[in-house]
Amino acid sequence: MxxxxxxxxxxxxxxxxxxxxxxxxxxxxxxxxxxxxxxxxxxxxxxxxxxxxxxxxxxxxxxxxxxxxxxxxxxxxxxxxxxxxxxxxxxxxxxxxxxxxxxxxxxxxxxxxxxxxxxxxxxxxxxxxxxxxxxxxxxxxxxxxxxxxxxxxxxxxxxxxxxxxxxxxxxxxxxxxxxxxxxxxxxxxxxWTDVRVTYDGHRIDPRTQIQEEEHSEDLTFEYDGQTHSISVRLIHWRTGTERTIALCDAASSPVESIDASAEHTDFSYTAYVLWEPMPQHRNEIPLIMLGGDTPLAPLLRVARDWISGRLEERRRRERRRLVDRWIDEGVYPYPRHAEGDQARAEQATFDLVATSINRHITGDRAKKRLTLSLLQNSLRHNPDEMVEILEKVLSLSGDDVSHLHGLLQQTSLSNIIRASSIVTSRLQFLTALEHLVFDVETYGAVKERDHLHKILERELWVFGEEFNMMRSSEIGLTRVLEHHRRAVGWDPTPDGPVHAVDGSTRRVDLMLSAESHEHDRVRHLVIELKAPKVDADREQANQVDDYMQAVLNEPRFANVETTWDFYLVVRSIKDRLKPSLRQANQPEGLYSEPTNYEHAHVRVWVRTWSEILREAKQRLEFVKNGIDHNPSLEQALDYLRQRHGDLIPDQLRHPAAVPTPRSGTAHNPAV
Missing domain, CATH: 3.30.565.10 (Histidine kinase-like ATPase, C-terminal domain)
Known part of the structure; x- marks a missing residue:
C-alpha cells in the first residue's frame, strides 16, 4: 500500500x-x-x-x-x-x-x-x-x-x-x-551505558576521551524578577580542540550549541548547561548578539563565569604539577619555596608564563634548564619586552603570542614585578648618583655638561614623578617660551627671541613640565645644575634669579594658571648664602618669590643633592621595604655602567677602576 x-x-x-x-x-x-x-x-x-x-x-x-x-x-x-x-x-x-x-x-x-x-x-x-x-x-x-x-x-x-x-x-x-x-x-x-553508537567504524565512547577532572554544579540566574535554576556540567577532553557550550534541556539533550573555540584555548572541553525550558528558547542566540531581551543572556553570563572559574582551577593544578616535574628534573631556576613577597610574586609570574609556553620548552635536561633560565632573566629585567624575546627565540605561534600578551597585561603579579624592577633600578641609580656627587675621589671628575646633565635627562623621576616632558639640556630661553606656550595650549611659534635681564640669550640646563588636572594648572621646573665641585654662592643663585626675571619681564610668558619653579642644584651651599635661604615664615631653600606680579607665580630655590636624594628615596621607601632591596655600591655602579656607560667619567667605566669609599669621606649625611 x-x-x-x-x-x-x-x-x-x-x-x-x-x-x-x-x-x-x-x-x-x-x-x-x-x-x-x-x-x-x-x-x-x-x-x-x-x-x-x-x-x-x-x-x-x-x-x-x-x-x-x-x-x-x-x-x-x-x-x-x-x-x-x-x-x-x-x-x-x-x-x-x-x-x-x-x-x-x-x-x-x-x-x-x-x-x-x-x-x-x-x-x-x-x-x-x-x-x-x-x-x-x-x-x-x-x-x-x-x-x-x-x-x-x-x-x-x-x-x-x-x-x-x-x-x-x-x-x-x-x-x-x-x-x-x-x-x-x-x-x-x-x-545509558548499554547504548552503543558507532560512527564511520569508530565507537563513540566518551569515557575513553574524558580527563579525570569533571565538574557539575547547580546554579541560579535572575531574569524578569524571577530566579531560575540551572545545572552546569563540565567535561574535559583528553585530546582535540573541542570547546563548546551546549545548551540542553533537563535531560542533557542539546538544543543549541555555542562555539567557544576562542575561549580558554589551552583546553578541550564541553560545558553542558541544563535548563528545563531550554527548548522554548531555540534560535535565540543571535538575539543576544543584538542585545535582545532573552533569558539566555543572564543564563550564559552565570554559566560562563562558573566555567571560567573551574578552568582556572585546572590551570593552577596543571601548573603545579608541571613545576614539580621541573623541580624533580633539576631544571627549575627557583627554590621550591620562595622567601619574601617580591620573590613569591616573581616566581608566581614565572610559573604562569613558563607553563603557558610549556610545549616550546623541549630538549634534554640542559636545554630545558637554559630555556627556563633565559625566561627567568627576561621576566626579571625586561618584562615589557619578554613576549617579543620569546617570539623570536622560541618561534611562538600567533595564538601563543596573543595569549602571553593577554597574560602579562592581565596578571597583577607581572605588574608587581615590573614595578619592583623599576624601584630596584631607581634605588641603584640613587646610590650611584650619591657616589658621583659626594665621593671625594669621584666628584672632581664629574662635569655638569658632559655627565650630570645628560645622565639626568634619562632619570628625570629624581625631581618628581609628576614631570612628563622635558627639552634637551642647555636650551635657550626662547625654547623655554616655546615649551611653555605649547604646554598651556597656545601657538608655540615665537615671534622673536627671549632675552635675559642683561640682554643675552641665556641657556638653562633642564626644563621639565607637568600638568595638574585637579587644579587645571601647568607647572614648569627649570633646573640649573652645577658640577659637584662647585659650591653655591650668591653668584650662582643670582644667575637663576635672572632666569626668573626674564619670565616675569616677558609678556609672552603670561598665564595666571602657570607656576614656575627654578632650581639651583648643588652639592653644598656656602655659609654667606645660607641666611637668604632661611627666611622667617618661608620654606627652607626658597631664595626668591616675587609677589607683585599677577600674571605668573614664580619661585627660585637653591636645593642640595642631599635634599633631592632624600626626597627621591622617601618616595620609593614603601616599595623598597616591600621588596627588601638595599643595593650595594657595586650593584649601583653596575647599573650606572649598563644604563649610562656612555656618559660617566672614564674612571668609572670599568669595575677595576672603582674607588673604595674611605671612612670619613664627604658624603650625604641626610640620605
Missing amino acids: ADHVLLEAGDDLVRQLSHEREAVKAVLELVWNSLDADANEVDVIIERSATEGVDKVVVTDTGDGISPEKARTAFKQVGNSDKRMGGKTERLKRPLHGKAGRGRLRAFALGDSTRWTSTARAVDGRLMRTTIESEISRRTTWRIDSQPAPETDRPATKVELWGKQSSHLLRLLEPKAVAQITAALAPYLLT
Whole structure:
C-alpha cells in the first residue's frame, strides 16, 4: 500500500530547516531519532566514492521503528512532534531528544535522495515494513509504502541518503566530526551505558576521551524578577580542540550549541548547561548578539563565569604539577619555596608564563634548564619586552603570542614585578648618583655638561614623578617660551627671541613640565645644575634669579594658571648664602618669590643633592621595604655602567677602576 504525503510547509521553510551546510548536525539528528526510538545500537556508515568523497550515508538502528500510522503523521507536518508532550521514550522510559518534529528534514543536508526503511508493529499488532522516500527536487512530498514484514524480522530502521554533490559532506570525514558527535552524545552515553553508537567504524565512547577532572554544579540566574535554576556540567577532553557550550534541556539533550573555540584555548572541553525550558528558547542566540531581551543572556553570563572559574582551577593544578616535574628534573631556576613577597610574586609570574609556553620548552635536561633560565632573566629585567624575546627565540605561534600578551597585561603579579624592577633600578641609580656627587675621589671628575646633565635627562623621576616632558639640556630661553606656550595650549611659534635681564640669550640646563588636572594648572621646573665641585654662592643663585626675571619681564610668558619653579642644584651651599635661604615664615631653600606680579607665580630655590636624594628615596621607601632591596655600591655602579656607560667619567667605566669609599669621606649625611 503506497501513499503520497504532502508536507504541510513551504519549500523555503523546509530548505531553511534542513540546514544543508551542517552535515555533522544532520547526522546527530538522525542518531537522536534512533535513540528516541529506544535503540540500543546505532551505526553510522559513510560510504566513499572512488575519489574519496562521500557517496552515501547510512544510519541503522535497533530501535522500535516507525509504524505505518506514525509515518503518515510524522512526515506530514513540521513541528508539533508527538515527542513534545512527553519527556520519556515509550518502552525504556529514556529521555526524549527531539521535540520539534524537524529531525527528518535535516536528512537533505546529507543526500538529494532519502529513504527510510523501518520495521515496526502497527496499531493492529502486525509487523510491518514501511518505506518512506523523497527527493530534493520534491522535498515537500513523501512517498510512503507499507507492506507486511516476515515474522522473523525484528524492529529496526535504516536511513539511506545519497546523490548529494557538496563539499560540505567532506566534514563528515574530518577527525573533528568524531569529536563533535562525542561531545554532543556524552551525557546521554555516560548515563545509558548499554547504548552503543558507532560512527564511520569508530565507537563513540566518551569515557575513553574524558580527563579525570569533571565538574557539575547547580546554579541560579535572575531574569524578569524571577530566579531560575540551572545545572552546569563540565567535561574535559583528553585530546582535540573541542570547546563548546551546549545548551540542553533537563535531560542533557542539546538544543543549541555555542562555539567557544576562542575561549580558554589551552583546553578541550564541553560545558553542558541544563535548563528545563531550554527548548522554548531555540534560535535565540543571535538575539543576544543584538542585545535582545532573552533569558539566555543572564543564563550564559552565570554559566560562563562558573566555567571560567573551574578552568582556572585546572590551570593552577596543571601548573603545579608541571613545576614539580621541573623541580624533580633539576631544571627549575627557583627554590621550591620562595622567601619574601617580591620573590613569591616573581616566581608566581614565572610559573604562569613558563607553563603557558610549556610545549616550546623541549630538549634534554640542559636545554630545558637554559630555556627556563633565559625566561627567568627576561621576566626579571625586561618584562615589557619578554613576549617579543620569546617570539623570536622560541618561534611562538600567533595564538601563543596573543595569549602571553593577554597574560602579562592581565596578571597583577607581572605588574608587581615590573614595578619592583623599576624601584630596584631607581634605588641603584640613587646610590650611584650619591657616589658621583659626594665621593671625594669621584666628584672632581664629574662635569655638569658632559655627565650630570645628560645622565639626568634619562632619570628625570629624581625631581618628581609628576614631570612628563622635558627639552634637551642647555636650551635657550626662547625654547623655554616655546615649551611653555605649547604646554598651556597656545601657538608655540615665537615671534622673536627671549632675552635675559642683561640682554643675552641665556641657556638653562633642564626644563621639565607637568600638568595638574585637579587644579587645571601647568607647572614648569627649570633646573640649573652645577658640577659637584662647585659650591653655591650668591653668584650662582643670582644667575637663576635672572632666569626668573626674564619670565616675569616677558609678556609672552603670561598665564595666571602657570607656576614656575627654578632650581639651583648643588652639592653644598656656602655659609654667606645660607641666611637668604632661611627666611622667617618661608620654606627652607626658597631664595626668591616675587609677589607683585599677577600674571605668573614664580619661585627660585637653591636645593642640595642631599635634599633631592632624600626626597627621591622617601618616595620609593614603601616599595623598597616591600621588596627588601638595599643595593650595594657595586650593584649601583653596575647599573650606572649598563644604563649610562656612555656618559660617566672614564674612571668609572670599568669595575677595576672603582674607588673604595674611605671612612670619613664627604658624603650625604641626610640620605
